[in-house]
Amino acid sequence: MQRHLISAADLTRDDAVLILDTAEEMARVADRPIKKLPTLRGRTIVNLFFEDSTRTRISFEAAEKRLSADVINFTAKGSSVSKGESLKDTAQTLEAMGVDAVVIRHGASGAPYRLANSGWVDAAVINAGDGTHQHPTQALLDAFTMRRRLIGRDAGLGQDLSGKRITVVGDVLHSRVARSNVDLLHTLGAEVTLVAPPTLVPVGVESWPCAVSYDLDSTLPKCDAVMMLRVQRERMNAAFFPTEREYSRRYGLDGDRMAKLPEHAIVMHPGPMVRGMEITAEVADSDRCTAIEQVANGVSIRMAVLYLLLGGNEPAQTRTEEK
Amino acid sequence: MSKILIRGAKVLGGEPQDVLIDGETIAEVGTDLGAEGAEVVEAAGKVLLPGLVDLHTHLREPGREDSETVLTGTRAAASGGYTAVFAMANTFPVADTAGVVEQVYRLGREHGYCDVQPIGAVTVGLEGRKLAELGAMHESAAGVTVFSDDGKCVDDAVIMRRALEYVKAFGGVVAQHAQEPRLTEGAQMNEGVVSAELGLGGWPAVAEESVIARDVLLAEHVGSRVHICHLSTAGSVEIVRWAKSRGIQVTAEVTPHHLLLTDELVRTYNPVYKVNPPLRTERDVLALREALADGTIDIVATDHAPHPHEDKDCEWAAAAMGMVGLETALSVVQETMVDTGLLDWAGVADRMSVKPARIGQAAGHGRPVSAGEPANLTLVDTEYRGRVDPAGFASRSRNTPYEGRELPGRVTHTWLRGKATLVDGKLT
Numbered sequence: 001m002q003r004h005l006i007s008a009a010d011l012t013r014d015d016a017v018l019i020l021d022t023a024e025e026m027a028r029v030a031d032r033p034i035k036k037l038p039t040l041r042g043r044t045i046v047n048l049f050f051e052d053s054t055r056t057r058i059s060f061e062a063a064e065k066r067l068s069a070d071v072i073n074f075t076a077k078g079s080s081v082s083k084g085e086s087l088k089d090t091a092q093t094l095e096a097m098g099v100d101a102v103v104i105r106h107g108a109s110g111a112p113y114r115l116a117n118s119g120w121v122d123a124a125v126i127n128a129g130d131g132t133h134q135h136p137t138q139a140l141l142d143a144f145t146m147r148r149r150l151i152g153r154d155a156g157l158g159q160d161l162s163g164k165r166i167t168v169v170g171d172v173l174h175s176r177v178a179r180s181n182v183d184l185l186h187t188l189g190a191e192v193t194l195v196a197p198p199t200l201v202p203v204g205v206e207s208w209p210c211a212v213s214y215d216l217d218s219t220l221p222k223c224d225a226v227m228m229l230r231v232q233r234e235r236m237n238a239a240f241f242p243t244e245r246e247y248s249r250r251y252g253l254d255g256d257r258m259a260k261l262p263e264h265a266i267v268m269h270p271g272p273m274v275r276g277m278e279i280t281a282e283v284a285d286s287d288r289c290t291a292i293e294q295v296a297n298g299v300s301i302r303m304a305v306l307y308l309l310l311g312g313n314e315p316a317q318t319r320t321e322e323k
Numbered sequence: 324m325s326k327i328l329i330r331g332a333k334v335l336g337g338e339p340q341d342v343l344i345d346g347e348t349i350a351e352v353g354t355d356l357g358a359e360g361a362e363v364v365e366a367a368g369k370v371l372l373p374g375l376v377d378l379h380t381h382l383r384e385p386g387r388e389d390s391e392t393v394l395t396g397t398r399a400a401a402s403g404g405y406t407a408v409f410a411m412a413n414t415f416p417v418a419d420t421a422g423v424v425e426q427v428y429r430l431g432r433e434h435g436y437c438d439v440q441p442i443g444a445v446t447v448g449l450e451g452r453k454l455a456e457l458g459a460m461h462e463s464a465a466g467v468t469v470f471s472d473d474g475k476c477v478d479d480a481v482i483m484r485r486a487l488e489y490v491k492a493f494g495g496v497v498a499q500h501a502q503e504p505r506l507t508e509g510a511q512m513n514e515g516v517v518s519a520e521l522g523l524g525g526w527p528a529v530a531e532e533s534v535i536a537r538d539v540l541l542a543e544h545v546g547s548r549v550h551i552c553h554l555s556t557a558g559s560v561e562i563v564r565w566a567k568s569r570g571i572q573v574t575a576e577v578t579p580h581h582l583l584l585t586d587e588l589v590r591t592y593n594p595v596y597k598v599n600p601p602l603r604t605e606r607d608v609l610a611l612r613e614a615l616a617d618g619t620i621d622i623v624a625t626d627h628a629p630h631p632h633e634d635k636d637c638e639w640a641a642a643a644m645g646m647v648g649l650e651t652a653l654s655v656v657q658e659t660m661v662d663t664g665l666l667d668w669a670g671v672a673d674r675m676s677v678k679p680a681r682i683g684q685a686a687g688h689g690r691p692v693s694a695g696e697p698a699n700l701t702l703v704d705t706e707y708r709g710r711v712d713p714a715g716f717a718s719r720s721r722n723t724p725y726e727g728r729e730l731p732g733r734v735t736h737t738w739l740r741g742k743a744t745l746v747d748g749k750l751t
Contacts, residue, residue, distance in 0.1 A: 114637075114638050131523075131640070132523075202518070203514050204520070208520075
């Protein structure tokens with residue numbers, strides 16, 4: 001394992017499987033009456049959120065608290081950042097207060113990479129979503145959900161996703177979830193197909209380890225999981241598609257389309273869902289939709305990542321090499 | 324002024340010769356010239372070039388003296404072998420009136436390190452809506468002949484057409500920063516394989532090429548000449564090549580960084596590589612080198628763009644665009660063009676002195692190294708190799724993409740009208 005988690009592309013197959021297996025152990029904690037492990041007692045983790053994201057922050061916070069870490073939440077709004085403080089100064093200020101790890105969500109692609117590689121701070125850096133670049137813990141929790149559903153909770157241990165066919169549908173261009181998933185699913189041996197209108201597929205996608213299709217209906221019968229990405233309504237103002245209705249008709253998942261999926265196939269969504277846009281209520285509320293499970297699994301995955309990156313009970317002093 | 328004898332220099336890379344400077348002019352060029360009464364500069368093995376001319380420099384004064392001033396910028400220029408620089412108009416206030424261009428011109432003359440020829444804005448405030456008083460700037464003491472809204476594109480086709488037509492009255496030229504604004508909203512880097520992976524907003528080649536195509540057609544239509552700033556793509560090269568073959572009066576420049584660096588460097592998210600136009604692909608780099616060699620691209624211009632440290636020591640999206648270049652330009656050209664066999668030193672003199680002086684009508688610059696000419700000269704130790712150390716820069720800013728990189732060549736002496744501005748690598 002590396003010292004930071006910046007991109008899903010940085011994980012080897014063995015790293016990823018180890019995280020998924022560890023997350024299964026962590027999930028058992030959630031089944032106990034007292035959902036807490038002493039692992040990170042005395043460690044301080046800051047959740048440094050420059051972008052609003054209640055669900056991701058709460059998920060990390062729950063994971064940190066279940067591992068008994070001391071948690072500091074920092075949101076940019078109303079802080080020194082809104083008065084013009086730089087990322088570097090903010091991070092250094094927090095580190096001076098004795099932070100062992102920084103969980104960062106930032107609107108600028110590459111901000112976590114800069115934080116980890118510019119010599120600004122010594123703390124471990126975990127990317128909780130940067131711009132339109134990466135969201136590695138999201139990809140991990142998605143893979144975890146797929147492995148559980150498609151292989152099985154116990155049968156899945158030690159396994160990757162070899163041969164599984166995953167379709168990711170929606171605003172790939174602006175999606176860090178799509179990028180992270182393509183990287184991680186490829187590493188885990190799955191076959192990924194991206195489906196989107198051509199306007200929402202980035203130029204340069206040809207180098208990605210996946211297939212691209214503009215037609216949802218023809219890909220549905222051949223997949224084990226379909227992941228619907230959120231599509232912001234504002235996108236149509238920039239001519240990415242003509243109208244909300246046309247988008248829904250061509251790329252939205254409704255009951256009829258869901259019926260074209262193989263019986264075992266699941267429907268995933270990273271949330272927040274825009275019901276009526278990329279997904280209908282009928283699909284979102286069906287048994288095949290794992291959106292809620294994904295949230296629960298997110299806590300287990302983030303516990304596993306924090307546990308593995310912060311080295312369990314090892315002392316906090318052994319982290320000076322990169323500066 | 325005293326006499327200076329430059330002994331045994333390879334003039335334009337040719338056979339060793341002596342060059343005698345008397346006062347402000349070159350008195351004699353030959354072999355075994357007498358040294359009586361002259362200070363002797365031993366130049367055996369070194370290459371003597373006409374003083375370099377940069378058609379594209381940002382000196383930042385007035386307004387951003389925290390990143391560069393006319394003094395620090397011209398010291399950087401002298402250090403890099405330049406005897407004349409054209410100062411871009413995007414200062415605060417914008418150089419869109421006779422008053423501002425005269426101030427910048429006067430500061431350059433007073434400091435005496437390098438002639439500063441101001442470029443006037445094409446439109447008021449660089450806003451692209453209303454022509455600035457181009458005639459007044461031309462008739463001012465600064466004698467402006469090059470006009471540019473650099474940093475912004477003159478994207479309105481009618482304004483561009485009028486500007487091209489209007490400057491014909493006094494032989495001016497419009498230098499276009501070719502960037503279609505709608506296609507580059509939120510653009511952070513070259514659009515392609517790397518931007519797709521990094522999730523950074525793409526700056527597509529077509530945003531540059533479409534404007535160049537339009538402008539060469541406009542120049543043809545109104546019978547004017549147009550200069551293309553910092554051309555960066557293989558497609559732009561093809562369009563300029565086509566335009567020249569049609570007899571359209573177009574000239575084009577390429578920056579040193581676009582001759583050497585590619586968008587792969589952006590993978591570091593280090594904003595020192597953030598520049599406009601962005602670093603492109605290997606294929607573009609090779610096409611630009613070839614075009615500079617065959618004359619499709621006329622000149623090398625630095626687009627020296629100083630920025631304070633804090634504007635680069637941040638996340639990519641928040642960082643300023645631009646790189647300093649005056650003090651490394653000749654080394655990068657040696658690395659990419661001379662050491663690769665694409666250009667000889669006479670070719671370097673042509674692309675970095677003769678042609679830029681001609682495009683910008685910089686009197687007394689870009690002249691032959693021969694008797695009677697102004698003594699604007701640059702002496703280069705072409706055998707030198709060393710790592711770039713920004714701490715040694717004369718520029719006030721340090722935002723170089725070459726820190727720690729080994730590059731060939733070092734300017735040891737620069738003379739501006741017979742006065743040494745750089746001696747043994749040290750500014751006077």
